[in-house]
Amino acid sequence: MTQPSGRSFGEQGGLLTYGKYLRLAELLDQQVLLSDPPVHDETLFIIVHQTYELWFKELLHELTAVRDAMRAGTLWQARQLLSRVHIIERLLVSQIDVLETMTPQDFGEFRAALAPASGFQSVQFRELEFLSGAQDPGFVSRFRSLTDDERRRLARRLAEPTLWDAYVDLLASRGLPVGTDGEIVAALRSVARDRARHDDLWQLAEDLLTHDELAALWRARHVQMVERQIGTRSGTGGSTGAPYLHSRVPLRYYPLLWELRDSL
């Protein structure tokens, strides 16, 4: 359409377009159904999982920057990015509602074809756990069929400092002893009780706790959805299903921040 200025809106030079910039041809070509004839709800199932993976990519991008901002001592930047992380995480919890519009009967029409694939194999999900602070190498050995690149990514996340490591270093940089868990809790208590001096560290710890809380909320919401969809049947990935997922709900990224609550 020609604008009053005489320029064709969005078409200058015909070089970059919306679709080319966002690589939409490639992106929108990735929803390949396994069901044949196609089952209506499989499109939703694939798109919901793909959008999760895109948001996981964004969260890794943000949380890596949060960790690096903490290490550089720019706490305001870490906090600003964490506030974005929280909003994305709330979105990820509420996105489960979309998938729950699928009935178990409709899911049953294509579920069998998915085995042994499972969300359990989401490498980015595990990277998020490792980067946040829950570095359990057992998950790497339990992964089957990792590509070399995925294995390298997970190994790198296990070797790198976590968000918690970066936070504890900040406590140390204020002259607070952090040699043992007991000392760290004492340092956290000092921070909580001297807001005049340490308010930035207090607020940052609260933001980390919110990140932890929202991750736990997702795990709790995911297992509810799983029970609604498949009851107590085992998972396509070969776990016990809901019992396994319930065992993961109490996971805490920052147990000492929760322990601190006992003495405030």
Ligand code: HEM
């Ligand atoms: C109909 C919907 C879904 C069902 C029935 C379902 C079922 C399951 C089950 C049974 C497990 C345990 C592992 C296994 O044996 O397979 C699992 C794990 C997992 N699922 Fe889902 N899931 C669903 C949707 C999703 C979505 C939308 C995501 C988003 C990425 C997701 C991500 C994960 C992750 C990350 C794990 C590993 C959790 C952990 O190890 O703590 N799932 N899922």
